[in-house]
Ligand SMILES: Nc1ncnc2c1ncn2[C@@H]1O[C@H](COP(=O)(O)OP(=O)(O)OP(=O)(O)O)[C@@H](O)[C@H]1O
């Protein structure tokens with residue numbers, strides 16, 4: 001592999017890291033509150049609001065139903081509005097975040113729903129407000145599950161970020177397609193695959209370890 | 218139980234009980250009144266009338282037991298005290314105040330005066346013992362140094378020193394329930410609700426938790442309302458007992474009285490496991506129609522009120538069984554004796570009862 005190619009690969013690697021971590025950040029900041037609202041506004045939740053619950057649920061399902069590659073294209077006008085461009089790392093962050101947030105919210109929602117209702121009752125019995133219940137019971141008790149879900153989300157975002165590369169976002173996917181596929185450079189293709197596998201493994205192992213540590217308490 | 222001294226901790230907020238009307242001089246903090254209470258659950262399976270027409274008063278400082286079969290409505294009744302369950306009819310008064318009208322803030326204030334412990338402990342797995350116990354103070358905004366001191370104080374009270382930094386998953390069932398008790402007490406409540414608090418524990422641990430509850434009741438003077446489905450738990454700690462049957466009051470009274478003279482079939486059924494059967498040799502030979510030379514088998518109930526008919530034993534009666542226990546200072550139980558034919562059981566005691574006859578051959 002030429003030195004330029006190595007440079008190109010490492011730049012692409014950093015682009016992928018940036019895309020994924022920025023979008024993962026958005027997914028956490030938006031997804032957790034969304035999951036909390038989905039759980040607490042549902043039937044039997046601490047802030048019952050059936051209409052809001054239905055609307056949010058439908059919205060989340062809508063975004064989840066659209067394949068990422070379609071979303072990527074469909075969101076181009078919106079992306080331009082937010083970032084002023086449709087190519088590059090930041091342009092990819094918009095569709096990546098918008099696709100990852102509902103995905104992560106649904107996974108986090110499942111963990112929040114699995115919190116023993118007895119714990120909520122115990123919190124009510126000690127005079128906890130509804131916000132206290134979210135803050136001290138729902139979130140901390142669901143944390144291992146939420147972190148496990150976050151790991152899954154990040155791994156699937158790494159895959160999606162490669163797809164975003166195909167429409168000019170840069171990153172490892174971009175390199176793989178332009179050099180590995182279009183110019184039949186097998187070495188580059190293999191290098192990209194190795195880097196992606198390593199990245200996914202690191203994310204998965206880190207996530208698993210965090211979950212295990214929390215559950216071992 | 219009435220007029221229990223206010224000893225131990227100062228009440229939440231530290232203020233004295235409100236001034237009482239002239240005719241009611243006893244302490245009122247920690248009283249609960251149910252007036253015409255009813256609860257109907259409406260679920261997909263239809264309506265369930267869990268409680269109806271409950272009228273009674275739980276007195277400040279007493280240990281009040283609620284017993285009944287599964288589904289009798291015990292939890293529904295208990296949970297109406299801190300409004301985890303909203304009644305469908307009637308009223309619940311805590312210290313004379315109707316709790317139906319409380320808004321969210323009022324409800325939170327009420328719940329800080331009422332502790333609760335659960336069958337499955339309901340401790341937060343993500344928090345240590347200390348954090349679990351401190352949570353009620355933390356959410357009430359009690360300043361850190363005071364909170365720490367109070368947490369240490371209740372942990373000492375329940376005997377959990379040294380376990381502060383453990384997570385609940387590392388504790389035994391008995392220790393978990395002690396954490397539950399500490400968490401319920403740290404707000405210095407006037408009332409402690411226990412929903413089958415010992416049902417998940419082995420007999421020895423059950424006994425130690427019951428002793429702790431009794432100790433807390435004496436030292437802190439707080440009212441304890443306790444659900445169980447074991448009469449032995451009632452006998453161990455309660456002052457008065459309510460027997461619920463299908464959502465209604467079957468009977469209620471001082472524990473020794475209910476044990477000595479259970480009026481309702483439901484109570485008798487609950488007491489059956491505690492009543493020893495007749496000795497086998499007597500039971501096997503028992504017959505209802507006497508044959509010549511038979512002896513009568515006579516049961517002499519000891520109700521705590523009737524004078525023990527011991528003098529009768531001197532008149533050539535043979536004692537075949539005695540089961541007598543002190544409950545709240547009353548001797549309660551029964552004696553079974555063999556007596557010659559012709560002796561009127563009523564001459565021994567007004568409550569004596571002939572169980573049958575056995576041959577005298579031995
Ligand atoms: N949330 C609910 N929805 C519908 N029905 C309910 C609900 N809670 C209780 N019930 C019904 O109300 C009745 C009384 O229930 P409750 O839990 O008060 O009984 P319990 O005496 O505490 O029983 P157990 O000893 O089994 O705990 C039961 O028939 C029960 O099925």
Ligand SMILES: [Mg+2]
Nearest residue numbers: 291292293412
């Ligand atoms: Mg119950």
